[in-house]
Amino acid sequence: MNLPKDFLVKMKELLKEEYDEFIKSYDEEKSQGLRINTLKVSIDEFLKICPFNLKKIPWVKEGYYFSSDDRPGKHPYHDAGLYYIQEPSAMAVGEIMDSKPFERVLDLCAAPGGKSTHLASRMNQEGILVSNEIHPARAKILSQNIERLGIKNAVVTNETPENLAKKFKGYFDRILVDAPCSGEGMFRKDLGARDEWSLSNVYHCLKRQLDILENAATMLRVGGRLVYSTCTFSPEENEGVISNFIKLNSNFEIEDVKVYDGFDRGRSQWVEDAVDNIDRTIRIWPHKTQGEGHYIAVLRKTDGEDISKFNFINGVTNKKSIKEYFDFAEENLLENLQGQFVLFGEQLYVVPKEMLSLENMKVLRPGLHLGSIKKNRFEPSHALALYLNGDKVKNKLSFDKDSKEILYYLKGESIGVESGKGWYLVQVDGFSIGWGKLSGNILKNHYPKGLRWL
Structure with missing residues (x-):
């Protein structure tokens, strides 16, 4: 060498x-x-x-x-x-x-x-x-x-x-x-x-x-x-x-x-x-x-000034402003997420308790990204899918690691599935990997474009 x-x-x-x-x-x-x-x-x-x-x-x-x-x-x-x-x-x-x-x-x-x-x-x-x-x-x-x-x-x-x-x-x-x-x-x-x-x-x-x-x-x-x-x-x-x-x-x-x-x-x-x-x-x-x-x-x-007062972040106080998320959660989740909800534009996050104010800071991720609040609807994030497991959602689809379906999913392709319509947590051998939305027996792929396999 x-x-x-x-x-x-x-x-x-x-x-x-x-x-x-x-x-x-x-x-x-x-x-x-x-x-x-x-x-x-x-x-x-x-x-x-x-x-x-x-x-x-x-x-x-x-x-x-x-x-x-x-x-x-x-x-x-x-x-x-x-x-x-x-x-x-x-x-x-x-x-x-x-x-x-x-x-x-x-x-x-x-x-x-x-x-x-x-x-x-x-x-x-x-x-x-x-x-x-x-x-x-x-x-x-x-x-x-x-x-x-x-x-x-x-x-x-x-x-x-x-x-x-x-x-x-x-x-x-x-x-x-x-x-x-x-x-x-x-x-x-x-x-x-x-x-x-x-x-x-x-x-x-x-x-x-x-x-x-x-x-x-x-x-x-x-x-x-x-x-x-x-x-x-x-x-x-x-x-x-x-x-x-x-x-x-x-x-x-x-x-x-x-x-x-x-x-x-x-x-x-x-x-x-x-x-x-x-x-x-x-x-x-x-x-x-x-x-x-x-x-x-x-x-x-071992020694120094003991600080006890901090300026903690303020979460969303008016839950009506994130009603679309709660509607999504009621329809699709079996467990409510705990923590402070914070909106950055239309992006909704749940922030760790006792996190300091993020004002005037360059922040890429203030906590768990839940998704986007659009007009009259909520679109869940990829981060939320990867945090959740099958016990926390109402609808899920699991494919074998060697199956053609999981390969299609990772490539961003749609998959034919016979089931009820709505959001589904897609899994590989029971482990969460992303979202899909089912309509007319076709699972629309929501795997992020930047992560898709070529």
Whole structure:
């Protein structure tokens, strides 16, 4: 593999006797993983129906390696959001973050959504998850992945850390900073990361990482947990950034967390004037585990200003203004959705309880998108279909994963069905995948055009 010359010199100096084994790992096939979405299917249930060759990833209970012969990204179960394809080492971050139901959680650098969807699965649709991405195009992909996995309690924003810090001071129980980095840990799987790497970029990244951490610290409540991660080997961006942050913020301490077999510890000898307990941080190496490079540090905020007053979002107070939705729900749903209803133009959302006001913020998704209120009618969203299951609707149609009907549906074609007219939740093997509207024994396809199979 053609690796940057300066990178090789640097790693040989750092790793010494480990270097040969480290370089040898680049000749091995990269590991590929998927994480079961337990919001939609239990681990045991998925393993019974799984069409892939899976092998357990030791450090995450929902995580499995799949073989190079498998194509999980081109399968109806993927479109139904039963799993997320994610690099195995990256899954350790969500496991260590350990988000809980009813907490307020922030994923500050969230695209494309692997770690956010992992956090959401542990929250079990309760509490608030704010998933933020500063780049608009990547924020859109993030929002699509939140939608595909059927997550109700996530708000997707497209903001700078500085702007978020002004609004969310002392608000969150847990914050993840999966920081933009030089990407050295991704060289085996990402040619672009190799081409963009330089020593100067390493130093550019570390300054940005420290700025992001400072803003995150402002948004964390006293006693809250801040997890910092990168996919680089660079000590400057890892032990160096954490050491500098602790020196600037004496009200934070490094927590000790469980280390799995094959994981390594942070190395104080690699940075000048490392702080105490830097060896509590975690390194994941491709020559020691079946995964790519990662670094993880867990910080606890021990002191600071305790904020108790917040400006919460105001929901719809006049339910008559969304009468069309309630008419649709009465006709088609078996269970009323709970939460605050918010209208953005003709788009209706249900927003997590105790979410702060979104005024003057760039928001892609203020909660679960229910659909559009048109004149005298309501049109349900794809997001609502992916959130619902068969127990929550009156009409449903389920097709086998290998059937021609599910293929027709994913291609956007109409399907002949003999049944009563109205909205139907379309399913694959009992798992929601989208909407169809039946009239005259023809199911009109409402699968989004941008997602259709070619």
